[in-house]
Amino acid sequence: MDMRKLHADHDGSLPVGVAAPAPLPATEFADPRYSGLDAWDDEAVLAALLDSQKRGLDAVTPARPDIAAAAHLATDALKGGGRLVYMGAGSPALIALGDALEIPQTYGIARDRIVILMAGGMAMTEELLGGPEDDAEMGKADIAEAGIGAGDCVVCLSASGTTRYTLAGLRAAKSAGARAVAIAGNAGAPLLAEADIAILLDTGAEVISGSTRMAAGTAQKATLNMLSTLVGVRMGHVHDNFMVNVTADNAKLRHRAAGIIASVAGVDFEAAAEALVAADDDVKPAIIMAAGGRNLTEAHDLLARSGGVVRGALALLTGSDAQQ
Numbered sequence: 001m002d003m004r005k006l007h008a009d010h011d012g013s014l015p016v017g018v019a020a021p022a023p024l025p026a027t028e029f030a031d032p033r034y035s036g037l038d039a040w041d042d043e044a045v046l047a048a049l050l051d052s053q054k055r056g057l058d059a060v061t062p063a064r065p066d067i068a069a070a071a072h073l074a075t076d077a078l079k080g081g082g083r084l085v086y087m088g089a090g091s092p093a094l095i096a097l098g099d100a101l102e103i104p105q106t107y108g109i110a111r112d113r114i115v116i117l118m119a120g121g122m123a124m125t126e127e128l129l130g131g132p133e134d135d136a137e138m139g140k141a142d143i144a145e146a147g148i149g150a151g152d153c154v155v156c157l158s159a160s161g162t163t164r165y166t167l168a169g170l171r172a173a174k175s176a177g178a179r180a181v182a183i184a185g186n187a188g189a190p191l192l193a194e195a196d197i198a199i200l201l202d203t204g205a206e207v208i209s210g211s212t213r214m215a216a217g218t219a220q221k222a223t224l225n226m227l228s229t230l231v232g233v234r235m236g237h238v239h240d241n242f243m244v245n246v247t248a249d250n251a252k253l254r255h256r257a258a259g260i261i262a263s264v265a266g267v268d269f270e271a272a273a274e275a276l277v278a279a280d281d282d283v284k285p286a287i288i289m290a291a292g293g294r295n296l297t298e299a300h301d302l303l304a305r306s307g308g309v310v311r312g313a314l315a316l317l318t319g320s321d322a323q324q
């Protein structure tokens with residue numbers, strides 16, 4: 001049954017004093033293709049769910065230019081001494097949290113340069129409550145408390161694009177001078193309309209109506225993966241397809257880092273491991289040292305002159321070697 005018809009009388013008119021409900025956004029629509037789903041067999045349910053996940057990924061394809069533009073905003077903020085801020089409520093906040101925590105580990109960006117603001121705070125990682133997402137004042141307060149302002153880039157996620165906490169946060173961030181990126185699933189949503197960069201992920205209706213942790217969540221996850229990875233590339237933390245600024249703080253990552261050093265510098269694993277130790281587990285200078293740099297001081301100098309880009313530092317090293 002179409003819920004929008006429940007209050008209509010026999011001739012389609014609405015009783016006096018009853019306002020017509022707003023049209024349902026695509027993310028809330030009940031797709032008739034899945035009517036009776038609870039009576040389907042397991043394989044049919046899972047097939048429908050998998051198909052919706054693929055549809056979620058397909059929705060990211062037309063958004064690539066906007067994702068690139070958002071990544072450049074974020075890169076400019078980080079290079080300029082600002083911060084990359086993620087803001088959301090409910091499932092989008094949890095998806096953002098995962099991406100935010102991974103960036104410092106994968107790309108060596110200082111942890112205080114990546115900020116996560118979630119409706120309800122970190123308590124929501126223990127119990128996911130819906131109420132905080134309606135709290136617009138909390139959204140504004142969280143932006144103020146974090147000191148968000150000019151030089152920062154705020155990425156706001158909401159499947160509907162109307163979440164009060166997130167929308168209020170975006171408005172407060174822009175008022176404070178920050179640049180704002182919006183990621184949402186409904187064209188014309190206010191979150192998209194008010195952002196500097198709008199990323200529409202048109203995933204449509206969910207298999208389970210309104211369960212936007214599914215197709216919409218998959219699209220959001222993929223989008224943040226792409227956005228933050230492109231930021232890592234443009235920050236100079238990727239060489240070829242290696243993460244050359246990885247934080248090597250356990251045995252697995254030190255082993256991985258040594259392999260990266262060996263591949264980029266063209267040395268054997270043992271020499272790479274020795275360079276990593278000499279560089280205090282800092283991968284970029286270890287690469288320069290393994291490639292022929294005389295010491296850690298020279299490696300840091302070459303990296304500073306190249307803006308932290310390994311390819312540039314190696315070119316400087318080769319040039320300096322050629323002149324000697």
